[in-house]
Amino acid sequence: xxxxxxxxxxxxxxxxxxxxxxxxxxxxxxxxxxxxxxxxxxxxxxxxxxxxxxxxxxxxxxxxxxxxxxxxxxxxxxxxxxxxxxxxxxxxxxxxxxxxxxxxx
Numbered sequence: 001x002x003x004x005x006x007x008x009x010x011x012x013x014x015x016x017x018x019x020x021x022x023x024x025x026x027x028x029x030x031x032x033x034x035x036x037x038x039x040x041x042x043x044x045x046x047x048x049x050x051x052x053x054x055x056x057x058x059x060x061x062x063x064x065x066x067x068x069x070x071x072x073x074x075x076x077x078x079x080x081x082x083x084x085x086x087x088x089x090x091x092x093x094x095x096x097x098x099x100x101x102x103x104x105x
Contacts, residue, residue, distance in 0.1 A: 004037065004059060005067040016041045019051055019070065021059055035059075040073065053079050 001024045008029075010016040017040045020033035037059070038051030056079060060066070066074065068087035074080045 002034070002059065002062075002064040003067060004056065004064050004070050006040065006070060006073075007033065014043070016043075019056075021064060024065070049073075049077070051077065051079065 002021055003024045004019065004021055006017040007020045007022075008015055009018055018033075018036055019038040019040060021035040021037055022030075022033045026032050035055070037055050038049065040049040040051070051074075056074070060080070068085045071080075071082070072084045072087060075082055075084055
């Protein structure tokens with residue numbers, strides 16, 4: 001399955017990201033992407049990202065999936081429509097200790 005995700009590039013403490021099309025089985029640091037679809041810089045102004053919207057829409061129509069962060073970014077840029085997704089890791093609920101009821105005889 002193909003995915004459109006962000007790949008971190010740049011120096012230490014200066015993150016910039018590439019928007020890449022990659023096989024979902026490949027890790028983000030493997031560098032084995034199929035196509036570069038743009039770039040995104042989180043440290044600069046909001047308009048400091050370049051994305052090839054036609055190619056992104058083309059790959060989505062072919063069945064490529066979006067990562068959660070990428071989906072939220074495309075919704076913010078108004079390239080696609082929809083609701084944003086919570087991209088933060090899910091917290092596990094605190095489990096309470098189960099005490100067995102005592103037998104009264």
